[in-house]
Amino acid sequence: MRHNSAQAPTVVDRVLNVLGAFSTDRPALSLSELSRRAGLALSTTHRIVGELARRGALERQDDGLYRVGLWLWEVASLSARGMGLRESAMPFLEDLYEATHENVQLAVLDVPDVVYVERISGRHAVSVVSRAGGRLAAHATGVGLVLLANAPVDVQEEYLGRPLKRYTPRTICSSEQLRHALADVRRDGFVISDRQVEMVSMSVAAPVYGSEDDVVAAISIVVPAEGFDPRTLVPAVRAAARGISRNLGAPRAVRQPAS
Known part of the structure; x- marks a missing residue:
């Protein structure tokens, strides 16, 4: 869910905005698309996406697009x-x-x-x-x-x-x-x-x-x-x-x- 508070978004808000940028009709996104859809600067998006990819929460395809990774599915399965x-x-x-x-x-x-x-x-x-x-x-x-x-x-x-x-x-x-x-x-x-x-x-x-x-x-x-x-x-x-x-x-x- 996109952060909409009057206060500046926290680090957690930014991370969740990146993850929330993916949707059923757009399961794979480029870095610039993630930046635009999450409402974040490209440099900030690049840093967050890099961290998420290292943890397995995002995966980078051969064409350079990012998708949600298996690690998130593992966490979600605990619900x-x-x-x-x-x-x-x-x-x-x-x-x-x-x-x-x-x-x-x-x-x-x-x-x-x-x-x-x-x-x-x-x-x-x-x-x-x-x-x-x-x-x-x-x-x-x-x-x-x-x-x-x-x-x-x-x-x-x-x-x-x-x-x-x-x-x-x-x-x-x-x-x-x-x-x-x-x-x-x-x-x-x-x-x-x-x-x-x-x-x-x-x-x-x-x-x-x-x-x-x-x-x-x-x-x-x-x-x-x-x-x-x-x-x-x-x-x-x-x-x-x-x-x-x-x-x-x-x-x-x-x-x-x-x-």
Whole structure:
């Protein structure tokens, strides 16, 4: 995230600005591009990039461009919200994928977005824009609606006051519409998100509970918008979410009988 304080950026701010210059559409950058995108002098960028490359946080390609290095992936793998959750979820995500051979996703909330912790996709599954480690606006995704619906009230109200990005003509773009959608999720315990991100796909999502019986993640299956009755997928998605919740020690998952 770009430093925007009135105070002069610290050394840590400068380093994070350099790392934050990389994006999904620009995974490889030259030194001058890093300088411009990080808002730093070229000499400062050169010094920081050199240090990061020596530590393995950045890697220099043969063409002179820099990419994020494996060392950062090693550090990121220690995140409790990421890899620990992923390990608990993988058996159930794999089972759900094997039953459908469609896109299966696991995500957490990082307002205003969801971050995808894992995605399993087959060669013939419908194309999706999400990726492991990627972000999408929470209101436009099935997993995001589930996570927002179970977020603290102050988080919901803050989100409802935001402009809502439109991806397709079917994207929820009004606070009133979003408020109703979140209430429906809390009532039903799942959501069907129909062509909100792309017109070719829809998703079925359900919440994953942690050891305090709070919603810590959401899973979804993404299928073609045509040729599927999404309601037939609801039991499987909810059962997988309940299995992950049980793995995470959620009391409600232990109490609920399998359906």
